[in-house]
Amino acid sequence: MxxxxxxxxxxxxxxxxxxxxxxxxxxxxxxxxxALAAASAQAEPLEVASWSKAPGTGFPPYGQPxxxxxxxxxxxxxxxxxxxxxxxxxxLHLLDGMITPNGLHFERSHSGVPDIDPDAHKLLIHGxxxxxxxxTLEALARYPMESRITFLECAGNGQLLNAxxxxxxxxxGLQGLLSCAEWTGVRLAVLLEEAGVDPRATWLLAxxxxxxxxxxxxxxxxxxxxxxxxxxxxxxxxRPSNGFPMRLLLPGFxxxxxxxxxxxxxxxxxxxxxxxxxxxYTILERDGKALQFVFPMEAKSLITRPSPGLTMKGPGLYxxxxxxxxxxxxVAKVEVSADGGKSFAEAxxxxxxxxxxxxxxxMPWRWDGGPAVLQSRTTDETGYVQPTRSELLARRGPSxxxxxxxxxxxxxxxxxxxxxxxx
Amino acid sequence: xxxxxxxxxxxxxxxxxxxxxxxxxxxxxxVATPDEIAAWDxxxxxxxxxxxxxxxxxxxxxxxxxxxxxxxxxxxxxGKPNDQLVGGSLTATPPVKTVGSYWPYATTLFDYIxxxxxxxxxxxxxxxxxxxxxxxxxxxxxxxxxxxxxxxxTLPQVKMPNRDGFVRFERGK
Numbered sequence: 238m239x240x241x242x243x244x245x246x247x248x249x250x251x252x253x254x255x256x257x258x259x260x261x262x263x264x265x266x267x268x269x270x271x272a273l274a275a276a277s278a279q280a281e282p283l284e285v286a287s288w289s290k291a292p293g294t295g296f297p298p299y300g301q302p303x304x305x306x307x308x309x310x311x312x313x314x315x316x317x318x319x320x321x322x323x324x325x326x327x328x329l330h331l332l333d334g335m336i337t338p339n340g341l342h343f344e345r346s347h348s349g350v351p352d353i354d355p356d357a358h359k360l361l362i363h364g365x366x367x368x369x370x371x372x373t374l375e376a377l378a379r380y381p382m383e384s385r386i387t388f389l390e391c392a393g394n395g396q397l398l399n400a401x402x403x404x405x406x407x408x409x410g411l412q413g414l415l416s417c418a419e420w421t422g423v424r425l426a427v428l429l430e431e432a433g434v435d436p437r438a439t440w441l442l443a444x445x446x447x448x449x450x451x452x453x454x455x456x457x458x459x460x461x462x463x464x465x466x467x468x469x470x471x472x473x474x475x476r477p478s479n480g481f482p483m484r485l486l487l488p489g490f491x492x493x494x495x496x497x498x499x500x501x502x503x504x505x506x507x508x509x510x511x512x513x514x515x516x517x518y519t520i521l522e523r524d525g526k527a528l529q530f531v532f533p534m535e536a537k538s539l540i541t542r543p544s545p546g547l548t549m550k551g552p553g554l555y556x557x558x559x560x561x562x563x564x565x566x567x568v569a570k571v572e573v574s575a576d577g578g579k580s581f582a583e584a585x586x587x588x589x590x591x592x593x594x595x596x597x598x599x600m601p602w603r604w605d606g607g608p609a610v611l612q613s614r615t616t617d618e619t620g621y622v623q624p625t626r627s628e629l630l631a632r633r634g635p636s637x638x639x640x641x642x643x644x645x646x647x648x649x650x651x652x653x654x655x656x657x658x659x660x
Numbered sequence: 661x662x663x664x665x666x667x668x669x670x671x672x673x674x675x676x677x678x679x680x681x682x683x684x685x686x687x688x689x690x691v692a693t694p695d696e697i698a699a700w701d702x703x704x705x706x707x708x709x710x711x712x713x714x715x716x717x718x719x720x721x722x723x724x725x726x727x728x729x730x731x732x733x734x735x736x737x738x739g740k741p742n743d744q745l746v747g748g749s750l751t752a753t754p755p756v757k758t759v760g761s762y763w764p765y766a767t768t769l770f771d772y773i774x775x776x777x778x779x780x781x782x783x784x785x786x787x788x789x790x791x792x793x794x795x796x797x798x799x800x801x802x803x804x805x806x807x808x809x810x811x812x813x814t815l816p817q818v819k820m821p822n823r824d825g826f827v828r829f830e831r832g833k
Contacts, residue, residue: 316742317741317742319779322779347776348782361692363692363697363701368691369691369697370690371689371696372688372689376688376689377688379686379688380688431685444703448776448779448783449775449776449782450783452703452771452775501700503701507706509703509705510705510706510764510765510767510768511703511768511772512772512776515763515768515826516757516759516762519826520829521757525751526825526826527762527826527827528826528827528828528829529826529828529829530828530829532829533831565831621832635754636755
């Protein structure tokens with residue numbers, strides 16, 4: 238059965254277009270019938286390499302990537318006169334799968350990374366509670382743990398798309414404030430119930446132990462729903478750049494609310510109106526009013542491969558691969574276009590597809606060597622459809638800065654070079 | 661015997677559960693005393709309820725600003741190399757967001773200066789200095805006068821020009 242199907246597809250591969258400019262049925266790779274461009278064979282005997290003829294190196298205490306992977310690294314910028322006050326971006330175009338390695342997880346810090354002694358760190362829960370409590374890391378480590386595989390995205394990710402002309406950089410430079418990890422820790426609701434929530438409490442203030450004392454107000458409902466005090470990141474203790482020894486994790490909410498180096502939670506009867514939730518992470522719209530408390534990151538997707546910086550080597554069959562996510566739940570579908578949005582076809586989603594996690598999508602594409610414009614568009618499980626860049630700008634104006642989730646376009650030149658484009 | 665004890669405990673837990681007590685929980689937090697909390701309870705909401713004692717004026721703040729703030733925020737808060745604090749307009753192209761043009765609450769100014777400024781040595785200012793700096797930035801923006809005293813009572817009463825410039829986000833609206 239399977240074999241006959243495979244043969245069939247193998248024969249008819251060219252007749253499985255699903256959208257314009259070479260997009261092919263997403264099942265052709267699954268069926269295994271897709272022949273990649275046949276390389277012209279050299280008649281030289283295969284070489285037995287030097288590393289096959291002598292023992293390799295020993296065991297490092299903490300493993301590192303291959304030395305040939307040195308370009309798979311974060312790029313970063315810091316505010317004038319500072320180090321560590323700014324952002325380091327994930328090289329999305331050089332990674333695959335849905336999980337971001339800890340050393341490559343994006344970082345946005347507001348006054349550098351504090352060097353916290355975990356034995357001296359404390360978490361205070363107070364305010365509108367029956368009894369204020371102080372927790373040590375040692376105490377929290379004894380609590381029942383839960384894990385959430387969830388994306389984190391900086392509210393300012395994609396900000397360059399507000400610019401009049403398309404910024405010429407990689408997907409890392411354009412959208413690299415995005416990562417996904419398995420976070421493990423203690424349910425915040427458990428700790429709040431131990432402290433005894435006063436019925437008047439409707440919000441909480443979360444505050445970091447960094448020099449900026451990063452602080453954000455969070456609706457109590459989110460805290461009681463799925464918030465974690467995360468102690469582990471992809472199985473190891475949370476990295477210093479991501480909040481060691483503990484951070485707040487609010488699945489789906491904009492990055493900076495997931496307060497790193499968490500030292501204090503104060504239950505309150507309203508938002509505290511901190512600097513970052515008034516003057517910074519608010520969206521100024523064209524009518525002069527600013528949207529405030531924009532918590533979940535909207536549904537969004539982008540193509541990571543091919544993408545600017547990853548030049549294609551000649552016509553033939555390629556897999557278009559990318560990431561989709563929504564702060565409101567699961568990704569329902571991703572559509573891909575190779576003709577600048579004139580026609581779309583549905584991509585395959587790689588399992589698992591999890592709520593508020595990055596979801597990998599894949600789409601076969603036979604590039605004919607001509608001009609093409611690649612786009613992806615996601616729809617989340619609530620039915621929300623990712624808007625085009627111009628739709629988003631028409632609605633909010635040019636100064637919104639944050640939560641920019643418009644469709645991205647990569648233009649492909651006959652040389653195989655890709656560029657960021659507005660289409 | 662041991663089994664029986666366990667059953668009794670389980671039954672007791674169940675009864676408590678029915679009575680509305682919390683579920684079984686490790687309960688490993690230590691109760692914090694008011695004195696312990698006070699040193700960390702630095703957030704100031706718009707009511708100003710947690711503002712400390714002390715006061716300051718713009719006149720007093722000018723010298724502190726010149727010494728500790730102007731290096732990053734420019735002379736008199738005019739900006740560069742870091743954030744501009746004074747002047748600006750939301751109708752400019754692009755909009756210039758400053759304390760005067762954008763910030764909705766004066767209490768936020770006290771909160772943020774005290775917790776995060778001056779950048780190289782945050783949490784080093786006295787409450788008097790923070791009040792004076794808040795007064796200076798407000799006065800430079802012509803929101804208060806040079807000699808207006810800012811303290812726990814007056815600061816929350818300052819009406820910021822963009823106080824009504826924010827809309828609570830609702831998806832799809």
